[in-house]
Amino acid sequence: MRDFKRISVRRMTKRFGEKTAVDDFSIEFGKEEFVTFLGPSGCGKSTALNCITGLIPITSGEIYIDDECIDDAKTSVSPEKREFGMVFQNYALFPHLSVKENIAFGLRLRKLSKSEIERRVSDALRLVHLEGYGSKFPAQMSGGEQQRVAIARCIVLEPRLLLLDEPLSNLDAKLRVELRYELKALHKRLKLTTIYVTHDQTEALALSDRIVVLKLGKIQQIGSPQTIFSDPANPFVADFVGYKNAWKGKIESLKESGEALAASVRTDGALIEARLNYPKDDPRRAPIVAAFKAGASVTTAIRPEDIVVGAVPGSNTFRCVADLVEYQGHANSVSACIKGCEEARVDMHSVSDVSFGEAFEASVDPGKVLLFAGEEVTP
Amino acid sequence: MRGSPKRGALLLLIPAIVFILLLFLYPFGYGLFTSLTNADGSFTLANYIRFFHDARDLRTIGVTLGIAVPVTLLAVGLAVPLSYHMRRGVPGEKLITFFLIVPVTLGTVLVSEGMLSFMGPNGWLNQLIMALGLSSKPIQFTHNYAGVAISVGLQGFPYAFLMLLGYVSGINPDLEKASQMLGATKWQTFWKVLFPLMVPGIAIAFCLNFVMAFSVYPSAVLLGQPSGPQRVMALAAYQWAFEKFNFNAASAISMLMAAIELCVIIVVLAWRSKMYKGASIVGKG
Numbered sequence: 001m002r003d004f005k006r007i008s009v010r011r012m013t014k015r016f017g018e019k020t021a022v023d024d025f026s027i028e029f030g031k032e033e034f035v036t037f038l039g040p041s042g043c044g045k046s047t048a049l050n051c052i053t054g055l056i057p058i059t060s061g062e063i064y065i066d067d068e069c070i071d072d073a074k075t076s077v078s079p080e081k082r083e084f085g086m087v088f089q090n091y092a093l094f095p096h097l098s099v100k101e102n103i104a105f106g107l108r109l110r111k112l113s114k115s116e117i118e119r120r121v122s123d124a125l126r127l128v129h130l131e132g133y134g135s136k137f138p139a140q141m142s143g144g145e146q147q148r149v150a151i152a153r154c155i156v157l158e159p160r161l162l163l164l165d166e167p168l169s170n171l172d173a174k175l176r177v178e179l180r181y182e183l184k185a186l187h188k189r190l191k192l193t194t195i196y197v198t199h200d201q202t203e204a205l206a207l208s209d210r211i212v213v214l215k216l217g218k219i220q221q222i223g224s225p226q227t228i229f230s231d232p233a234n235p236f237v238a239d240f241v242g243y244k245n246a247w248k249g250k251i252e253s254l255k256e257s258g259e260a261l262a263a264s265v266r267t268d269g270a271l272i273e274a275r276l277n278y279p280k281d282d283p284r285r286a287p288i289v290a291a292f293k294a295g296a297s298v299t300t301a302i303r304p305e306d307i308v309v310g311a312v313p314g315s316n317t318f319r320c321v322a323d324l325v326e327y328q329g330h331a332n333s334v335s336a337c338i339k340g341c342e343e344a345r346v347d348m349h350s351v352s353d354v355s356f357g358e359a360f361e362a363s364v365d366p367g368k369v370l371l372f373a374g375e376e377v378t379p
Numbered sequence: 380m381r382g383s384p385k386r387g388a389l390l391l392l393i394p395a396i397v398f399i400l401l402l403f404l405y406p407f408g409y410g411l412f413t414s415l416t417n418a419d420g421s422f423t424l425a426n427y428i429r430f431f432h433d434a435r436d437l438r439t440i441g442v443t444l445g446i447a448v449p450v451t452l453l454a455v456g457l458a459v460p461l462s463y464h465m466r467r468g469v470p471g472e473k474l475i476t477f478f479l480i481v482p483v484t485l486g487t488v489l490v491s492e493g494m495l496s497f498m499g500p501n502g503w504l505n506q507l508i509m510a511l512g513l514s515s516k517p518i519q520f521t522h523n524y525a526g527v528a529i530s531v532g533l534q535g536f537p538y539a540f541l542m543l544l545g546y547v548s549g550i551n552p553d554l555e556k557a558s559q560m561l562g563a564t565k566w567q568t569f570w571k572v573l574f575p576l577m578v579p580g581i582a583i584a585f586c587l588n589f590v591m592a593f594s595v596y597p598s599a600v601l602l603g604q605p606s607g608p609q610r611v612m613a614l615a616a617y618q619w620a621f622e623k624f625n626f627n628a629a630s631a632i633s634m635l636m637a638a639i640e641l642c643v644i645i646v647v648l649a650w651r652s653k654m655y656k657g658a659s660i661v662g663k664g
Contacts, residue, residue, distance in 0.1 A: 053560060055556050055559065055560070078559075079556075079559045079560055080559050080560070080561075080562045080563055080564060081562075083562075084560060085560060085561075086556070086557065086560040088553045088556070088557060090551065090553055092551060092553035092554050092556065092557040093557075094554060094557075094558075094572055095576070096575045096576055096655055105558070105561050105563075105571070106561035106562050106563075109561065109562045109563055109567065110562065150557075153557075153561065154560075154561075157561065157562070
């Protein structure tokens with residue numbers, strides 16, 4: 001493998017006719033980094049991945065490996081010369097070739113010696129725990145096994161960049177978790193620079209060093225899993241990482257309370273207090289104070305699991321009526337209507353004894369409420 | 380999916396079985412019987428022995444193979460790259476497909492008649508060739524080998540093409556991407572991935588085309604020299620049956636045609652199973 005320090009994607013854009021699938025996409029990947037493109041279907045994450053491989057030509061922008069330009073929309077290094085490896089959602093194994101021949105495919109093209117190919121194929125098979133499967137054909141294997149072969153087929157070539165396009169999406173829930181662990185272990189061991197595409201926030205959080213959240217081809221936020229999860233940049237990201245309750249409202253007041261800012265927000269159904277922890281020396285504090293003046297439109301975001309049943313002193317408490325109760329094993333998931341209000345709904349998890357149609361009180365700690373400027377409501 | 384079907388479901392096979400018995404097995408069995416008997420109805424191999432001792436009849440095998448094999452190879456050989464290039468659809472695909480289907484729908488006789496005037500010594504094609512200065516005198520396209528070959532090819536090619544187009548456009552496009560990402564050029568991807576996956580389709584297209592070409596009759600009569608160089612097996616069988624009224628000899632020739640076709644099909648299918656192992660293996664994906 002040719003060594004490198006970083007891969008830079010600069011202002012990459014892809015248009016299909018009028019539609020912009022990838023819009024002004026810039027990111028830098030460090031060597032050995034595991035980066036995930038996260039977003040709903042149609043957000044352009046797979047297109048972005050295919051553009052980086054060169055399989056889809058880009059409309060504008062540049063891609064660099066260190067100082068070597070591999071794509072600037074006019075001239076581009078063809079995919080087979082980029083030394084990238086790709087794993088597909090549907091495995092894309094060659095059905096006419098045995099497992100061994102599939103894995104040896106790229107090695108044969110590189111004209112390596114028979115013994116070298118033999119050695120590297122059996123190493124790769126061991127790495128994905130498929131010793132003894134070499135002479136099987138893809139159609140004789142389960143989905144999980146096939147995807148392991150596909151991974152082995154890539155890593156045997158020691159690619160400069162490994163790209164995985166929803167590799168676990170075709171597998172059942174149990175296998176998905178197993179293979180996720182294996183991917184993580186493989187990355188720890190081989191330290192291949194990896195881009196992973198998924199719509200599943202759990203996979204993204206579990207695997208990534210950094211997550212790129214995408215919406216309609218535009219980057220919404222780039223950050224560590226912790227940042228994305230607890231400090232989403234906008235209501236879209238918040239919704240995507242589980243802040244299912246998004247209510248429009250207007251700021252009634254914004255007060256300083258020690259190191260934090262205390263905001264009161266009047267929504268359709270309730271008065272919500274939010275405590276925003278921005279210490280005095282935090283550079284983000286001043287813009288927040290400016291944006292959240294009294295009367296400003298805001299969106300509140302609350303996680304279902306942060307809402308508890310019953311009135312808790314010092315918390316936001318609202319009366320609701322349960323209108324949908326889903327049993328989920330360890331607890332119920334309840335969708336409720338805030339009393340006297342048709343619009344605002346509450347989703348909560350881990351609620352044990354609420355039944356359909358029942359009125360009850362629910363509370364949420366002000367510290368668990370996120371506030372976003374503007375009235376943008378998540379789709 | 381392979382459970383034991385309910386008894387009632389087997390009854391559904393009856394129409395198909397009756398159909399096969401009446402329209403295939405009975406005529407075939409009757410033909411075989413006729414070829415192995417003489418006019419009195421007693422058993423004999425004379426019909427076959429006669430064929431192999433009659434030089435004029437024996438050479439029909441070579442004549443027919445000489446038309447069927449090259450024409451089929453050419454038709455399938457052209458269909459492979461064309462269907463490959465059209466696998467993701469091309470502009471005007473419907474129009475191209477339409478013009479390919481037309482000769483099939485018109486029937487052999489009409490196409491042959493058309494070729495006689497279009498490609499004849501005073502036809503448009505030769506006038507065009509001479510006007511362009513490509514040749515000073517008319518090129519003979521009819522009443523010779525070329526005429527028969529072109530006509531048979533025109534009839535067979537659409538089948539091969541449409542069949543292969545269905546085959547190659549059904550191949551998962553991610554396989555090509557995967558191959559490319561593993562370092563293969565377009566050419567390598569074609570030969571190492573797409574072509575092997577097309578082999579079953581190529582084999583079937585070849586067999587169908589070959590059988591059609593091998594039983595060539597109207598093209599040979601209308602566009603060839605049926606008394607001499609293009610006297611094909613089907614024509615020989617016809618002459619024995621309806622000019623000499625020897626149905627036993629004619630049946631023997633028909634049986635030999637079937638045997639030769641079968642041999643070629645066996646060779647093609649053997650090639651297919653050598654090239655493509657995956658097809659015989661089923662299992663869950």
